[in-house]
Every structure is written in C-alpha cells, then in structure tokens.
Amino acid sequence: MSELKMPAIDEKQPASSLDMAHAQSMETIDTAVQKSAIFKIDVAVLGCFGLMYFLANLDRNNLGQAEVMGLPEDLGLVGNQFGNAVTVFYATYVAFETPLTIAMKHVGAKNLLAMCMFGWGAVCLGTGFVKNINQLYALRVVLGMFEAGLIPCINAYIGMVYLKSELTMRSAVYYCFSAIAGAFGGLLAAAVSHVHAGGLASWSWLFIIEGIITMSLAPLIFFIFPSDPRAAWFLNEAERNVMRLRYEHNRHLAIEDTFSWSKVLSTFADVKTYIHCVIEFSVDISLFSMSTFMPSIIKGMGYTSVHAQLLTVPVYVWSAIAFFIIAFLSDRHGMRSPYLVGASFAVLIGNIMMIATDNIAARYVALFFLAVGMYSTSGLDITWLNGNFAGHYKRSTAVGFVLSVGNTSGVLTGQIFTSQSAPRYLKGIKITLGFTAVAIVVSTLYACGLYYVNKKRDERAAASGESYSDNKDISDLDDTFRYTL
Numbered sequence: 001m002s003e004l005k006m007p008a009i010d011e012k013q014p015a016s017s018l019d020m021a022h023a024q025s026m027e028t029i030d031t032a033v034q035k036s037a038i039f040k041i042d043v044a045v046l047g048c049f050g051l052m053y054f055l056a057n058l059d060r061n062n063l064g065q066a067e068v069m070g071l072p073e074d075l076g077l078v079g080n081q082f083g084n085a086v087t088v089f090y091a092t093y094v095a096f097e098t099p100l101t102i103a104m105k106h107v108g109a110k111n112l113l114a115m116c117m118f119g120w121g122a123v124c125l126g127t128g129f130v131k132n133i134n135q136l137y138a139l140r141v142v143l144g145m146f147e148a149g150l151i152p153c154i155n156a157y158i159g160m161v162y163l164k165s166e167l168t169m170r171s172a173v174y175y176c177f178s179a180i181a182g183a184f185g186g187l188l189a190a191a192v193s194h195v196h197a198g199g200l201a202s203w204s205w206l207f208i209i210e211g212i213i214t215m216s217l218a219p220l221i222f223f224i225f226p227s228d229p230r231a232a233w234f235l236n237e238a239e240r241n242v243m244r245l246r247y248e249h250n251r252h253l254a255i256e257d258t259f260s261w262s263k264v265l266s267t268f269a270d271v272k273t274y275i276h277c278v279i280e281f282s283v284d285i286s287l288f289s290m291s292t293f294m295p296s297i298i299k300g301m302g303y304t305s306v307h308a309q310l311l312t313v314p315v316y317v318w319s320a321i322a323f324f325i326i327a328f329l330s331d332r333h334g335m336r337s338p339y340l341v342g343a344s345f346a347v348l349i350g351n352i353m354m355i356a357t358d359n360i361a362a363r364y365v366a367l368f369f370l371a372v373g374m375y376s377t378s379g380l381d382i383t384w385l386n387g388n389f390a391g392h393y394k395r396s397t398a399v400g401f402v403l404s405v406g407n408t409s410g411v412l413t414g415q416i417f418t419s420q421s422a423p424r425y426l427k428g429i430k431i432t433l434g435f436t437a438v439a440i441v442v443s444t445l446y447a448c449g450l451y452y453v454n455k456k457r458d459e460r461a462a463a464s465g466e467s468y469s470d471n472k473d474i475s476d477l478d479d480t481f482r483y484t485l
Contacts, residue, residue, distance in 0.1 A: 037239035050177035057181035059124040065189035066203035068305040086414035093144030100149030101400030110225035118218035119146035125211025128204040156396040159386035172327030182316035263393040280406030282439035283377035300423020319371035336384035337447035346372035351433040387484040390476040450483040
C-alpha cells in the first residue's frame with residue numbers, strides 16, 4: 001500500500017470536531033484511496049460541468065448557425081440588428097456574473113446551476129417562436145441572465161476543490177466541451193437545415209430541439225452534482241475521510257471560508273484583479289468572434305450554408321485537442337504564462353493570415369491557428385487567477401469580476417463584426433489582432449512582476465527562516481504565499 005506522508009495538523013486552524021478527531025487519528029493518506037476519490041469527483045463534477053458547458057455553448061452559439069439558416073431574412077433584420085442581438089445578451093450576462101458567483105456557496109452549487117440550466121433551456125426553446133427583432137432582443141437578454149452564473153461558478157468551484165497542480169487539465173476538460181458543442185452544433189444545424197415542419201423555419205427547429213434537450217437534462221445536475229465534495233454521495237467512508245484530510249492540509253482551498261464584505265472588497269484593492277481583467281478582455285474577443293461568426297466567415301469564403309456549418313467541425317475538434325495538449329504541459333510544468341503567450345501568438349498569426357490574403361485555402365488554415373487560442377487563452381487566464389488568489393470569497397469575487405469584464409468584449413464583438421463588413425470582417429479581425437497583441441504584452445510583464453515578487457519573498461523567507469506552505473490559512477499578499485507564473 002502506497003502512502004503519502006502528510007504534515008502535522010496546524011491546531012491553530014478551525015475545524016469541526018469530526019475533522020480534528022479524524023486528522024489526529026490518521027497521520028497518513030492512502031494515495032490509492034485518494035486517487036479513487038479524485039477520479040470519482042472528476043467523473044461527477046467535470047461530467048456535470050462538461051454537460052452544462054456543452055449545452056450552454058450549444059444554445060448560445062446557435063444564433064451564429066441560425067444566421068446562415070435564414071433567420072435575418074425571416075425576421076426582416078436590417079443594418080446591424082443581428083450584431084445587436086449578439087450584443088444585448090451580454091447586458092445581463094455581465095451584470096449577473098459576480099453576484100451569482102458570490103451567492104453560489106450560500107445557495108448551493110447544484111441548486112443554482114440546475115435552476116440556471118433549466119432557465120436557459122426554456123429561453124432557447126422560446127427563441128424558436130420569435131417573430132420579430134424585439135422578441136429576439138428580449139429573449140437574448142433573459143438568456144444572458146440565466147447563463148451568467150455558469151462559467152464563474154464552475155471556475156470558483158474548481159478553485160475550491162482542486163490543487164494548483166490539478167487546475168488546468170480540469171479546466172481543459174470542461175472548456176473542451178465547448179469545442180465539442182461547436183462541432184456538434186455544426187452537425188446538428190446541417191441536419192436540421194432540412195427540417196421545415198409545422199410551418200416553422202429550420203432555424204426555429206434548431207432552437208426548439210436544443211432547448212428541449214437542455215430542459216430535460218437539467219434535473220440530472222440536481223441529483224448527481226455534489227454540493228460538498230467531502231460528503232459526496234458517491235464516495236465511500238474511506239474516500240470521504242481522504243477528502244476531509246485533503247482540505248485540512250490544503251488551507252488555500254478555503255472550503256470553509258466565512259463570508260465577509262472585507263474579503264469581497266479586498267479583491268478590488270488588489271492590482272492583480274485588474275491585470276487579469278485586461279488579459280481576459282483581450283483574449284475573449286477572439287473567443288466570442290470565433291464562436292459566433294465562424295459559420296458566417298466560412299460561408300463568406302464561397303460555401304453554402306450547410307457546407308459552412310460542416311467546415312466548422314474540424315476547427316472545433318482541433319481547438320479541443322490543442323487545449324488538452326497545452327493544459328497537460330501547463331500542469332506538468334506548473335506554469336501558465338508561457339502557454340498563454342504561446343497560444344496568443346498562434347491567434348496573432350491566424351489574424352494576420354486572415355487580413356493578408358483572400359485565398360480561401362489560406363484563410364481556412366488561418367482558422368486552425370485561431371483555434372489554438374480560442375479556448376486555451378481564456379481558460380489559462382482564469383486558471384492562472386485561481387492559483388494566485390487565496391481565500392474562497394476573494395478568489396470567487398475575482399473570478400466573477402474578471403469574467404464579467406472579459407465578457408463585455410462580447411458587446412464589442414457584435415459591433416465590430418458587423419453585417420456591413422461581411423464576408424471578410426476585416427475591421428473586426430484587425431481589432432482582434434490589436435487586442436491579442438495587448439494580451440501578449442500584459443501577460444509577459446505580469447509574469448515578470450510575479451517572478452520578481454516571488455524572488456523577494458524567497459529572500460525574506462530565507463532571512464527569517466519561514467517557508468511557503470499550502471497548510472496555512474494565508475493571504476496571497478503574505479510572504480508565505482508563492483505566485484504561479
């Protein structure tokens with residue numbers, strides 16, 4: 001039996017009598033039991049997150065598919081009304097992200113997420129029956145409200161469950177479900193494009209089918225998802241004990257962190273928050289432009305609607321593969337910035353290719369360069385944030401706020417990728433190129449700054465004899481905390 005030695009219990013830390021009694025009676029953790037527990041947590045938690053993220057992206061990105069299926073013509077859209085429909089979604093999406101992330105711990109993750117999932121499924125279903133642009137605007141606003149809590153709550157929960165060395169691969173799993181949703185969405189849209197039953201257009205049936213699927217699967221989240229991983233219904237007693245000790249000796253996870261406004265407000269006094277905001281906004285423009293306008297960009301190369309939808313599939317598949325490779329290497333080396341910058345350079349190259357040539361083959365190849373950073377840049381930035389903020393409420397507030405700021409780029413995307421600039425969307429691509437360059441510069445300078453702070457903390461720790469430890473309930477501003485680069 002392989003065993004992992006655990007450090008002595010820090011009796012200054014608060015814990016329930018059950019946790020203390022167990023920790024004091026057990027000085028070692030069976031790594032086989034720990035591996036089994038984490039595997040079960042992975043299957044349940046990441047399975048639920050992946051399903052929700054898959055369906056959310058399917059329901060969100062279907063507007064781009066609907067555009068090439070005739071929605072603008074059927075609703076009589078003029079000017080940039082389609083771009084405005086993309087934009088209004090983010091009005092509530094951005095506004096509700098931070099409050100829902102903070103509320104998650106009080107409401108319960110499974111309660112909040114199951115309710116939101118059922119809600120956005122119902123809105124997607126209703127979108128299949130819209131008759132004019134005002135109805136579409138209204139439903140897009142409500143859709144943003146229901147989907148707002150998903151991504152920040154997922155990231156906050158992952159930051160509360162997994163160690164720094166485990167974060168990126170877990171993030172890659174659920175982000176890749178988004179890529180799968182993009183690929184599946186293209187296949188589904190191509191199939192549904194031939195359906196014209198009940199007097200409804202094919203794009204209407206796309207919304208209706210996806211909405212029904214989402215609503216019918218929402219109860220699974222409520223019954224399967226564990227609100228507290230230490231007492232998950234699918235773990236045996238030995239595995240629950242391992243999870244309790246895992247939290248006892250990794251205080252930075254802060255699962256028992258108590259709410260206070262000072263912890264929330266400390267997020268906004270930390271310069272790291274605003275640096276991540278700049279990075280997230282800059283990389284999210286690429287994410288939203290690709291996920292929403294890729295079918296239109298490909299159709300603009302001269303393909304039919306069905307062929308354009310099918311040609312999105314390989315791009316999404318490559319995006320998932322690329323993120324898994326990047327996530328594996330990032331966790332393996334315990335670093336985020338080199339891979340974030342590298343993926344951003346791939347996006348830079350892709351945008352330059354899209355601008356520099358009108359050759360169809362070259363522009364399609366450029367989409368594969370863009371796909372490298374499509375999900376990986378945003379995922380790496382939030383993983384980087386998760387590892388560099390200590391305390392649940394400070395970390396959750398930072399995740400929610402940074403994602404809120406980042407998602408405002410969705411508002412910009414709908415205004416720079418305008419109907420008037422189709423089919424090449426050069427204006428939007430040039431602006432995306434500029435923001436990608438910003439992300440590269442800021443990420444590089446930020447990593448250098450964190451390296452400098454870590455070096456100074458090492459020097460002070462060597463002089464005082466104090467060393468870094470994850471076993472203390474510490475602030476990320478303390479000398480005992482080391483930043484991930």
